[in-house]
Amino acid sequence: MARPHIEFIQSQVIPFKKDLYIGIRDNIESRILSIDNEDGSSSCILKYPSGWLQNQPQALLVDEEFFVLEGSLEINGQIYAKHSYAHFPRGYAKRSHSSKNGAVVLTFFSGKLAIEETDINLSEYDDNRMIKFIDTQKMEGETGPRKHMNSGDWDPSGTIHKKLYQDPYSGELTWLVGLMPGWWSAKAEIHPVVEEEFAILGDICFPIGVMRDGGYFWRPPGIEHGPFATWGGTLHICRCKGGAYSTDWQESEGPNWNPKYDPILPSEYREYLNKSGDNYDKEPGY
Ligand SMILES: [Fe+2]
Numbered sequence: 001m002a003r004p005h006i007e008f009i010q011s012q013v014i015p016f017k018k019d020l021y022i023g024i025r026d027n028i029e030s031r032i033l034s035i036d037n038e039d040g041s042s043s044c045i046l047k048y049p050s051g052w053l054q055n056q057p058q059a060l061l062v063d064e065e066f067f068v069l070e071g072s073l074e075i076n077g078q079i080y081a082k083h084s085y086a087h088f089p090r091g092y093a094k095r096s097h098s099s100k101n102g103a104v105v106l107t108f109f110s111g112k113l114a115i116e117e118t119d120i121n122l123s124e125y126d127d128n129r130m131i132k133f134i135d136t137q138k139m140e141g142e143t144g145p146r147k148h149m150n151s152g153d154w155d156p157s158g159t160i161h162k163k164l165y166q167d168p169y170s171g172e173l174t175w176l177v178g179l180m181p182g183w184w185s186a187k188a189e190i191h192p193v194v195e196e197e198f199a200i201l202g203d204i205c206f207p208i209g210v211m212r213d214g215g216y217f218w219r220p221p222g223i224e225h226g227p228f229a230t231w232g233g234t235l236h237i238c239r240c241k242g243g244a245y246s247t248d249w250q251e252s253e254g255p256n257w258n259p260k261y262d263p264i265l266p267s268e269y270r271e272y273l274n275k276s277g278d279n280y281d282k283e284p285g286y
């Protein structure tokens with residue numbers, strides 16, 4: 001995998017560009033969070049304007065996974081409202097695709113964007129890799145030990161977990177994690193796989209800064225991170241890529257509750273940050 005280590009960027013500083021980086025959906029805007037310069041896979045925020053409509057039925061040659069941040073989408077008659085999730089395997093045909101009132105959608109593509117050239121009526125997909133729709137707000141959360149996370153005897157107290165997708169072949173996972181206000185852990189972590197997260201809401205204190213709503217990271221395997229704390233609680237969508245998830249724990253002296261923002265960023269992201277002039281070390285502003 002060839003995506004740079006990004007840890008972390010407030011995605012608000014990355015500009016929206018017209019269309020997708022490969023024109024498969026007209027008249028949308030896209031903000032690329034990270035992209036692989038070898039296999040073309042990407043993580044993006046897509047902004048669909050109100051009244052948007054895809055005129056032609058379409059199937060992609062890559063997987064499309066998404067989580068609706070704002071607004072709603074319609075696909076094949078199903079409404080995907082705020083915090084809805086889906087994982088469409090490559091080849092799944094969208095016979096209708098629209099947004100009545102607009103939508104902002106966190107979207108992950110598994111490879112270089114390309115459209116199925118064959119007759120849409122013949123398009124096939126692997127049903128074992130399909131999650132057609134989850135309303136994550138209504139979904140029951142797990143609060144006890146998570147055996148599928150292969151993370152030893154970690155104490156999950158004060159956290160909630162919603163498993164959204166597990167690839168039956170690679171073991172790759174997508175999940176939501178919520179941390180309650182005041183939660184902290186003295187443990188740091190290392191995973192053998194990429195960990196990717198987007199902060200839907202809240203704050204989390206990492207040693208390299210406080211990641212807030214809209215914060216994003218892509219962390220390659222084997223990099224120690226943590227310990228962690230949260231002032232007011234947080235909700236993140238997380239993915240592991242490159243195989244099954246597991247965690248090695250490292251003891252530490254405890255989290256820094258007031259870290260300064262000192263991110264690891266590729267030069268392009270550093271420029272976005274400098275250009276934005278936004279201060280992400282700001283106090284809440286009471
Ligand atoms: Fe981690």
